[in-house]
Amino acid sequence: MKQMKVETVSTTRIRPASPTPFHLRILHLSLLDQLLPPSLYGAILLFYTSPPSSMKTVDEKLGVLFKSLAETLVLFYPLAGKLRPDGVSIDCDDEGAFVVVSHTDSRLEGLLSRPDPTLLERFVPARDQETMKSAKDTVLLLQFTTFGCGGIAISICPSHKLMDASSICTFVRTWSTITTRDSHEHFSQLVKLPKFIGSSLLPPNKTLPTMKSSSASLSGPISGFAGVTRRFIFTASKVAELKDRCSIFPEIGEKRPTRVEAVQALILKCTIRAASTQSKSRHTSVVFQSVNLRKRMDPPLPDNAVGNLSWTQPVSLGDGLNIELCEVVIKIRKVLDDFYDGRAARFVGEEGAAVIAECLREKHEMLSVGGNFYGVTSLCRFPFYEMDFGWGKPAWFVGPSVFNNFFVLTDTKSGDGVEAWMTLDAKEMDILTRDAEFLAYATADPVDGLNLYRCRL
Incomplete structure (x- = not known):
């Protein structure tokens, strides 16, 4: 599949169906x-096969997507605008989302049988330099890639200045519902209008930095090397084994680890061990844990609140060399519980600015000391596998990693396993893929993936 040729067919802008x-x-x-x-x-990638029951041609599918996107942008009007130079506002000028249409003669089943992380870049418009030049300051980029078998890939790439994972999910769910509204008897009940309320909760603050580049971001770990990305699958049975292994320790308490807690504990334990073999001295390991603030704020916010209503909370794991899985779970739980109880609800108004400034100082202190820094974000339980545009639910979805030392966890299609996309230093990744403890639970690029994601012809 590395020889797959993806050619750009056209680029266009899709404007809202009615003016803002x-x-x-x-x-x-x-x-x-x-x-x-x-x-x-x-970036979120959704892959759809072409089931025999589908009567629409590829061109008809694209026409449907274009029309419903224009209607959806009426509700999500900032996505049709441009980022302003001040870094704290969007010009909702209806210039439109930037859309790339591409095609490959290859069959989708070949890609889904054993996905190649480097190949996935060809489906993500935000990773293409020429596209980014043409779409400068555009808030939303999309790419529709058609396959020789009739399948289609939909890539949604919104600016992180406006959209976190929950916001992307709200947008795609609304878009798919609008696309298939003729089949919904209670359309108005299924679509919740987006609420752009971020600035009313936390107005911009001149005393805190406005980021100019991703290398200066304070949102997560910063690494200076070119990483290697690999995909690992944790089946439901292996996840259950991990949860049982954590639960035998009385320190874990009555609350058994979740799927995400168990899997990320193993990932962190084994990646820290891999990193230690590359260094003669011990380093503190810190994981930046992404958390959704919506249900933690006072009062709680609805799921359709759009914006970056999330935070990355650092958790120190010490040198982590002899840490047990349950210890990783306990340390992360303790820090997050303290954050939820003491700070999350205060991310509002002037007090919120002060709390965030305090959190940023703590992050700076951790980063300045040095060590091994990791980032984990979970897309598990987000209903991306439910996004039906009229030709069935996705055969597969993925949220590619964008940072070094960064791990993205998603549901497997069955819903009870975990798929992990991990980006590490090449040498550390090589060590990890030979780690007996890690491989006792994780399968790298399983060759039987075709049985899970078979293209129905």
């Missing part, structure tokens, strides 16, 4: 949005 009212022309971003660089774009 004048009083909504400028969207002011929040303080949390302010802290993210304009060059950073998220």
